[in-house]
Amino acid sequence: MPVQPLMEDVAARARVSLATVDRVLNQRKGVRERTVGLVLAAALETGYLSEQDYQNLARPRPPNIVFLLPNGTNPYLGLLGERVRRLADQTSRDTGNIRCFFIDSFNPDALATALRHHSKWADAIACMALDHPAVREVTAELVHRGKRVVSIVSDFAPAVRSAYVGLDNQSAGRTAAYLLGRFCAGRSGSVAVIAGSRIYRAHTEREMGFQSLMEEMFPRLQPVGVREGHDDRDENYRHALSILDQHPGLVGIYNAGGSSDGIARALRERGRSETIFIGHGLSPDTRRLLLNGTMDAVINSDPDSLVATAIEACRPSSTGAIHTIKMDIFLRENLPTT
Known part of the structure; x- marks a missing residue:
């Protein structure tokens, strides 16, 4: 034998x-x-x-991948985290190891610390990155050491990070302005933008796209400035109340960030069902708001497609620095079945 x-x-x-x-x-x-x-x-x-x-x-060992997502009350990012964790539970030696962590959303030092900490295990890190010197510095350090750093949803430091996966955010802002302007159907008045924070390049780019198309196509609609709600439903609620009280002629609101349910609450309390409301991220709350007529349109990037593309961008063999995800526009009448 x-x-x-x-x-x-x-x-x-x-x-x-x-x-x-x-x-x-x-x-x-x-x-x-x-x-x-x-x-x-x-x-x-x-x-x-x-x-x-x-x-x-x-065969080359699949990379160890860490996803770093902002914590808070943004339902879309929560949905994204669920998708990542579901994949993490299914991974094997052939597909690699995936982990997901939620960190302080608007703290660049916390993100820089998390990047450095998780790079001890991870070959690649996918994160919704803050465009800040502390984050750029540690990213450059990790890439120099052979790690891949992939920004998702919001881009940053194109000369440093390995790749970006997400929407063309300036186009998304212009799309929101076009929808809002057309829905207003010739009305005159003011329009407001609520963003998470300008420290996220995605929100700045969406705001820029929105403002530029408004000036080009809808001069009768006057932007009244941008409020930063940090993707927190309670902050968004307070900002929306303030805007509605200060601008009785307000005809539309564009939420360039998340947690649209806070804005919807303010609209209901002030009885402003006629106000056009455009936002981002199809999730259970925005789906409900589309169905009851509080929201008019939701601009979305499919979370499964975003996560799958981000994982591919994390592989050493990945090519291309920008991976643009298809933009979906959902109205009440074309909501996908759950």
């Missing part, structure tokens, strides 16, 4: 330690590519590995 080869036999043939063989066969990091090749060849030659097992292990 043939004797089953042992890991010791593989180590002796490859002339490496038993610990090195263990690291290679379990696809752990920290082993040079040449040594990996020697160990796998020895394992095949000694019969420790079958041809199929050898082929599986010889």
Whole structure:
């Protein structure tokens, strides 16, 4: 009866330690590519590995990926986190390991610290990044060390980060302005923009796109400035109340960020059902607001498509620095079935 080869036999043939063989066969990091090749060849030659097992292990190890998402009351980002965690529960050695963490949304130092901390385990990090010097600095450091840093939803530091995955946000802002202007059907008055924060480039780009198309096509609609609600439903509620009270001629609101339910609450309390309301992110709350007529349109990027594209952008073999996700526009009449 043939004797089953042992890991010791593989180590002796490859002339490496038993610990090195263990690291290679379990696809752990920290082993040079040449040594990996020697160990796998020895394992095949000694019969420790079958041809199929050898082929599986010889493929490049899938990257360890961490998603860093902002915490808070933004339902769309919560939905995005659910999608990532569902994938994380399904991953195997062949598909790689995925982890997801929620961090302080508007704190660049917290994001920089999280990037540095999670890079100890991760080969790639996908994050909704703040466009801030502290974040750019640590990103440059990680990319220099061979890590991939992929921005999702909101871009930052194109000269530094590895790739961006998300909407063309200036186009999204222009689309929101076009919809709002057309829905106003020749009315005159003021329009307001509520954003999460200008520290997110996505919100700045959406605001710029909105303002520029308003000036081009709808001069009878006058923007009244931008409020920052930090994607918090209670802040958005207070801002919306203030805007409605200060501008009785307000005919429309564009929420360039998240947590639209706070704005909807203010509209209901002031009895302003005629006010056109455009927002982002199809989630259970915005779906409900479309159905009851409080919101008129929702601009969306499919979370499954965004997560899948981000994972591909995290792979070392990924090409291209910008991966634009298809923009969907949902009205009450074309909502997808759940």
